[in-house]
Amino acid sequence: MPHMREVKTCDRCRHFKRRCDLLKPSCSRCVQAGVRCSFENPGSGGGSASAPNGSSASPVLKYEDNPDGKNGLISPSDSVEESSEQKLLINSLSGAVDASSLGDDAAIVAGPSSGGGGAHAGQRVVRKRKRNCLSCLRCHRLKVKCDKELPCGRCKSSGNGRECYYSYNKGPNGGKFPCPTVPNPSSGSEITKSTQATWHVSHEPRGSSHWRDLMTKIAHLTTKESPTLTTALENVATNACLANFTLPGNFPFGTPGATKYYARDAVVKLVESERPRCQTYIERYINLLDCVNPILDVAVFQRELEGYWQDTNSVSLCWLAQLLMVMGLGAFATPSHEEPSIATELMMGAEACLMQTPFMFRPTFASLKATCLMVVAKQVCNPTCWFVDSCWSLLGLLVRMCFIFGLPQDSSEGMDAAERSSRRRLWLTILYLDIKLSLPTGMPPLTRPDELSSLKSMPELGEHSGLQQILSESLPVVLSILVQLNSGNDQIPYPEVLRYNAQIRALMAHAQRVCTNELQRTTVDIYLRRCLMVLHRPFALHLDGPTMFPESYWSSLECSLAVLMHYRNLWYEDPAHRYDLVGRAFTHEFFSAALQASVHVLRPDAPLAGAAGTGCEIVPRQIILDTLKSCVEIWQGEQHKSVCWRTSYNVLHAIMGLMPDSDMEELETTPTSR
Numbered sequence: 001m002p003h004m005r006e007v008k009t010c011d012r013c014r015h016f017k018r019r020c021d022l023l024k025p026s027c028s029r030c031v032q033a034g035v036r037c038s039f040e041n042p043g044s045g046g047g048s049a050s051a052p053n054g055s056s057a058s059p060v061l062k063y064e065d066n067p068d069g070k071n072g073l074i075s076p077s078d079s080v081e082e083s084s085e086q087k088l089l090i091n092s093l094s095g096a097v098d099a100s101s102l103g104d105d106a107a108i109v110a111g112p113s114s115g116g117g118g119a120h121a122g123q124r125v126v127r128k129r130k131r132n133c134l135s136c137l138r139c140h141r142l143k144v145k146c147d148k149e150l151p152c153g154r155c156k157s158s159g160n161g162r163e164c165y166y167s168y169n170k171g172p173n174g175g176k177f178p179c180p181t182v183p184n185p186s187s188g189s190e191i192t193k194s195t196q197a198t199w200h201v202s203h204e205p206r207g208s209s210h211w212r213d214l215m216t217k218i219a220h221l222t223t224k225e226s227p228t229l230t231t232a233l234e235n236v237a238t239n240a241c242l243a244n245f246t247l248p249g250n251f252p253f254g255t256p257g258a259t260k261y262y263a264r265d266a267v268v269k270l271v272e273s274e275r276p277r278c279q280t281y282i283e284r285y286i287n288l289l290d291c292v293n294p295i296l297d298v299a300v301f302q303r304e305l306e307g308y309w310q311d312t313n314s315v316s317l318c319w320l321a322q323l324l325m326v327m328g329l330g331a332f333a334t335p336s337h338e339e340p341s342i343a344t345e346l347m348m349g350a351e352a353c354l355m356q357t358p359f360m361f362r363p364t365f366a367s368l369k370a371t372c373l374m375v376v377a378k379q380v381c382n383p384t385c386w387f388v389d390s391c392w393s394l395l396g397l398l399v400r401m402c403f404i405f406g407l408p409q410d411s412s413e414g415m416d417a418a419e420r421s422s423r424r425r426l427w428l429t430i431l432y433l434d435i436k437l438s439l440p441t442g443m444p445p446l447t448r449p450d451e452l453s454s455l456k457s458m459p460e461l462g463e464h465s466g467l468q469q470i471l472s473e474s475l476p477v478v479l480s481i482l483v484q485l486n487s488g489n490d491q492i493p494y495p496e497v498l499r500y501n502a503q504i505r506a507l508m509a510h511a512q513r514v515c516t517n518e519l520q521r522t523t524v525d526i527y528l529r530r531c532l533m534v535l536h537r538p539f540a541l542h543l544d545g546p547t548m549f550p551e552s553y554w555s556s557l558e559c560s561l562a563v564l565m566h567y568r569n570l571w572y573e574d575p576a577h578r579y580d581l582v583g584r585a586f587t588h589e590f591f592s593a594a595l596q597a598s599v600h601v602l603r604p605d606a607p608l609a610g611a612a613g614t615g616c617e618i619v620p621r622q623i624i625l626d627t628l629k630s631c632v633e634i635w636q637g638e639q640h641k642s643v644c645w646r647t648s649y650n651v652l653h654a655i656m657g658l659m660p661d662s663d664m665e666e667l668e669t670t671p672t673s674r
Contacts, residue, residue: 008020008022009022009027010027010030010037010038010039011038012029012030012033012035012037012038013027013029013030023039024039025037025039025040026039026040027039134146134148134166135148135152135166136148136150136151136152136155136164136165136166137165137166138154138155138160138164139152139154139155142154150164150165150166151164152164165249206441206442206443206486207442207443207444207485207486207487208442208485208486208534208537208538209438209439209440209442209482209485209486209534210440210441210442211440211588211591211592211595212442213537213538213541214537214541214592214595214596214599215595217541217599218595218598218599218602218655221599221602221603222602222655222658229651229654229655229657229658246332246343246344246381246382247344247347247377247378247381247382249386249390250390251347251351251374251377251378252347252350252351252354252355252371252374252394253351253355255348255351257344257348258348258349258351258352258355259352260348260352261348261349261352261353262352262355262356264317266349267320267324267349267352267353268312270324270345270346270349271312271320271323271324271327271349274327274331274342274346275309277331278327280330280334281326281327281328281329281330281331281334282301282305282326282327282330283330284330284331284333284334284578285326285327285329285330285333286298288333288519288577288578288579288581288582289329289333289376289380289581289582291517291519291520292467292519292520292523292582293372293376293429293432293433294425294426294428294429294467294468295369295372295373295376295425295426295429296326296369297418297422297425300418300422301322301326304319305323308323316357316364316366317353317354317356317357318353318354318357318359318364318366318367318370319366320350320353321349321350321351321353321354321357321366321367321370322350322366322369322370322373324346324347324349324350324353325346325347325350325370325373325374325377326373327346328343328344328345328346328347328350328377329343329373329376329377329380331343331346332377332380332381332581333380333578333581334578335575335576335578343381347374347377347381350370350373350374351374353370354367354370354371354374359371359401360397360401361404363401363402363404363405364405365405365422365423365426367401368398368401368402368405368407368426369426371394371397371398371401372398372426372429372430372433374394375391375394375395375398375433376433376585378390378391378394379391379584379585380581380584380585383584383585383587383641383644383645384644385588385644386644388437388440388441388587388588389441389443391433391437392437392438392441392443395430395433395434395437395446396446398430399430399434399446399447402427402430407423407426407427408427424468425468428468428471428472428475429471431447431471431475431479432471432475432527434446434447435475435478435479435482435527436527436585436586438482438486439482439530439531439534439588439589440588440589440592441588442486443486444482444483444486444487445479445482445483445486447479448479448483449476449479449480449483466511466514466515466516466517466520467515467517467520467524469514470507470510470511470514470515470524471524473507473510474504474507474527474528477500477503477504477507478504478527478528478531480500481500481531481534481535482531485534485535491538492535494539494549494552497535497536497539497552498551500535501532501535501536501551501555504528504531504532504535505532507528508525508528508529511524511525511528512525519579519582522566522569522570522582523582523586525562525566526563526566526586526589529559529562529563530559530563530586530589530592530593532555532556532559533556533559533560533563533592533593533596536549536551536552536553536555536556536559537556537596539552539553540552540553540555540556540557540596541599556596556600557596557597557600559593559596560592560593560594560596560597560600561593561597561624561627563586563589563590563593564590564593564594564597564627564628564631565627566583567583567586567590567593567631567634568627568630568631568634570582570583571583571634587644587645587648590631591648591652594628594631594632594652595652595655597624597627597628598628598652598655598656598659600624601621601624601625601628601659602655602658602659625659628652628656628659629656631652632649632652632653632656635648635649635652635653636649636653
């Protein structure tokens with residue numbers, strides 16, 4: 001005779017297929033519904049006969065092992081109690097029950113019983129585990145199974161493959177997810193494992209100002225002598241740098257965290273909560289970041305801020321976005337052990353304000369400033385290679401907004417001198433940011449040299465006149481060089497290289513005289529020397545570069561060492577000044593300079609013992625190694641802040657291990673994988 005499972009639920013709960021709590025004479029669901037429960041009817045009760053007095057007529061006994069090792073029978077009441085505890089234990093261990101939300105009894109998991117139903121010994125609290133999300137964000141949001149590829153099968157089949165990414169960079173694949181923009185090999189072709197094919201990142205159409213030519217040269221010089229370098233290079237072409245972001249990937253467009261600030265009252269409340277620290281944030285931003293990227297007209301901004309405190313409804317959403325970005329950047333620059341979360345919240349509020357304005361087809365001067373501040377924030381808060389690329393895309397929109405607004409044309413009709421100066425200052429800063437981003441990304445600039453006619457006659461530009469003067473004089477020259485380098489045309493003739501070299505070096509000397517602020521002198525020197533590095537790179541990397549093109553060879557080495565010295569000075573400065581935030585915008589410049597110096601040391605024909613035939617005084621090889629070592633140590637301390645920083649450290653650490661007479665014992669022997 002087949003075994004039949006006993007039905008204990010009441011008839012109504014069984015009919016609706018709901019769980020019954022088995023309370024008698026009426027279960028809780030029947031009492032709540034106001035109906036008669038089948039437990040009240042003698043002889044019925046969920047399919048099991050009951051005695052007239054309400055107790056079970058034929059109790060079911062359950063045979064189990066007692067905790068003390070003896071076997072015996074337990075009563076139905078004990079069976080129900082043990083069953084509920086077992087279910088609670090299973091649910092708690094599977095993460096389905098949050099112990100903190102069930103009360104004291106529910107949070108306790110029974111150990112060995114003593115006294116047959118008395119107090120339990122060895123009680124412990126089981127809490128819900130905090131599990132890492134290994135699925136892609138889209139599959140996690142839709143609550144479907146993810147195959148953990150990139151792009152995953154579901155995103156690929158739905159046409160969302162390019163938007164498939166992961167918030168956690170570990171998981172079964174160790175974070176080595178393939179880059180979504182790298183072309184997949186055909187079914188008949190073999191996947192190459194060589195060093196040459198692994199370090200390409202995200203975009204293929206990169207100009208010669210990108211650092212990939214340096215990596216190619218290093219790969220040729222090292223061949224297969226360094227398995228550590230091979231491993232580091234294999235980990236470059238991943239999308240793991242989508243993690244570890246302070247700002248969301250698509251900031252300032254469509255961030256879910258910004259939706260809570262779409263109501264103006266929520267934004268006003270956020271600003272009001274930081275009012276005691278507002279002036280501190282503004283001063284931090286002006287002294288640190290606006291100093292090197294002049295965007296604000298400080299006097300006008302302070303007057304508008306006083307008007308805002310008097311009437312919060314007197315300003316536009318564009319100006320409110322500008323205020324929130326200034327406060328957010330100032331909060332981020334505040335000295336602390338960790339980046340404050342309030343900085344992210346302020347920037348989310350700025351995005352919400354800007355998205356509610358017609359900034360794309362009716363831009364205002366305040367919306368241009370707010371967008372420019374967002375470009376600076378992306379460079380400072382997220383120093384990763386992908387975010388530098390995204391800044392280049394955002395700048396494309398900003399430049400076109402400037403043309404819609406009429407900023408480059410600089411029509412002076414109906415403007416006073418202060419307004420005209422403010423407009424030209426902002427336009428110069430935007431062009432400066434455009435060129436600074438085009439150099440490391442290897443992408444073409446967004447402005448043509450013939451569009452810079454308005455820079456020929458610059459008015460007085462206030463406290464930043466020295467910096468603005470240098471920018472107005474250098475932008476046409478640097479832009480001409482960059483257009484030829486990244487346009488894919490033929491190589492610049494060497495006589496032209498020498499002519500550009502003389503012009504830029506004259507500008508470098510002039511900048512040291514007219515820039516009164518130390519940070520301005522440093523950033524302008526990095527910017528101009530970076531231009532010289534990419535200008536001379538094709539000739540300096542030539543097989544016969546030291547003899548055929550000595551000016552390019554020695555100029556390339558000199559500029560790379562000077563940039564590394566600036567890098568070391570910015571990071572070794574007093575941490576309270578946060579000068580390292582200024583250096584974050586030049587992360588690619590520092591990495592390229594380290595690679596450039598490494599090429600010079602690794603070349604077997606490098607004439608570093610003396611500067612014969614050149615007339616230059618070059619530093620000895622050991623000083624170059626010491627400079628590289630100190631910079632690699634800085635990367636070692638910063639590697640936890642970004643996956644790109646960690647990968648840069650891994651690559652440079654492996655290269656330093658190949659240096660002649662190098663001593664890397666003080667650095668980690670096994671770099672962290674990306």
